[in-house]
Amino acid sequence: MKTVLITGATSGIGKQLALNYAKSDWHVVACGRNKGVLAELEANENISTLAFDISIPNEVVEASKKLEQPLDMLILNAGTCEYMDDVKHFDTEMFRRVVNSNLLGTSDCLSAFLPKVKDGGQLALMGSSASFFPFTRAQAYGASKAAIAYLAQTLAVDLAPQKIAVSLVSPGFVETALTAKNDFNMPMKISVEQASDEIQKGLAKRKLHVKTPRLFTFILGLVGKLPMSFQHWLSLRMGQS
Numbered sequence: 001m002k003t004v005l006i007t008g009a010t011s012g013i014g015k016q017l018a019l020n021y022a023k024s025d026w027h028v029v030a031c032g033r034n035k036g037v038l039a040e041l042e043a044n045e046n047i048s049t050l051a052f053d054i055s056i057p058n059e060v061v062e063a064s065k066k067l068e069q070p071l072d073m074l075i076l077n078a079g080t081c082e083y084m085d086d087v088k089h090f091d092t093e094m095f096r097r098v099v100n101s102n103l104l105g106t107s108d109c110l111s112a113f114l115p116k117v118k119d120g121g122q123l124a125l126m127g128s129s130a131s132f133f134p135f136t137r138a139q140a141y142g143a144s145k146a147a148i149a150y151l152a153q154t155l156a157v158d159l160a161p162q163k164i165a166v167s168l169v170s171p172g173f174v175e176t177a178l179t180a181k182n183d184f185n186m187p188m189k190i191s192v193e194q195a196s197d198e199i200q201k202g203l204a205k206r207k208l209h210v211k212t213p214r215l216f217t218f219i220l221g222l223v224g225k226l227p228m229s230f231q232h233w234l235s236l237r238m239g240q241s
C-alpha cells in the first residue's frame, strides 16, 4: 500500500484528495488544524491524521517526528487567501500572515517531510493560476503563489537525481471555503470533485505542471505571456468593471 501525506486535508481540495486517495487504496496521512474534521477522516480505515499549524515551525517539526512510515507522495496543499483593500496603506501584517502560511509553511513542511519521501517518489506543491496574471488586490496571495511556482520548478531540477517527480499544481477557481469568501465573478469555476479528480490524474502521470480546469488555465496562461503593458491595461479594466 502506498502512502501519501496531504496538508490542508480538512477542507476543500485537500480533503477531497484525501478521500480520493483513500478510495484508491492508498494510506493517507491527512493533516490540518481542525481536530473535529481530522477525527471524522480517521473513521476511514485508510486514513491516519496529524494535527499541526504549518505556520508554526515547531509544530511542523513535532508532527514530522510522529510520522513513522516513508512517503510515496507528499502533497503540500494547505494555504490561505486574503486580499488587500487599500494598498496605499499596505497591510504588512496580512501580507506576513499569507506568506507565512503559503510560502514559509511550505518551506517548513519541505524541511520536515521531504527527507521522508522515497527515492522515485513524488512531491506536489499547490500553486494557483492567480500567479499567471496581476489580479487586483491579490498582492499577498499572488506573490506567495508565484514563489511556490518558482520553488516547484527548481525543486524539480534538483530532485531529479533521486527520481522524485515534482509537480506544480495550478488550479483556476474551485468551489471551496476559500473561494466562498470571494465577492467577485469567478469564471469557469469548477467543483472540488472535478478539481481533485483532475489533480489526481495529473499526479498519476507525474506531470511537471498540473492545471485545472484546462480551458481557463490555458486562456489565463496565454494572457500571462502577453506584454506586461497589456496585462496591466486588462487588469485595470477588470478592476473597474
Ligand SMILES: NC(=O)c1ccc[n+]([C@@H]2O[C@H](COP(=O)([O-])OP(=O)(O)OC[C@H]3O[C@@H](n4cnc5c(N)ncnc54)[C@H](OP(=O)(O)O)[C@@H]3O)[C@@H](O)[C@H]2O)c1
Pocket (backbone or CB within 6 Å): 007, 008, 009, 010, 011, 012, 013, 014, 015, 031, 032, 033, 034, 035, 052, 053, 054, 055, 077, 078, 079, 080, 081, 101, 105, 126, 127, 128, 129, 130, 170, 171, 172, 173, 174, 175, 176, 177, 178, 179
Ligand atoms: N479554491 C480555489 O479556487 C483555489 C485555486 C487555486 C489554488 N488554490 C489553493 O488550493 C489550496 C487549498 O485551498 P482550498 O480552496 O481547498 O481551501 P480551503 O477549503 O479553505 O482549505 C484550506 C486547507 O488548508 C488548511 N490550512 C490553512 N492554513 C493552515 C495552517 N496555517 N496550518 C495548517 N493547515 C492550514 C486548512 O486546514 P485547517 O483549517 O484545518 O487548518 C484547510 O484544510 C490552497 O493552497 C489554495 O491557495 C485554491
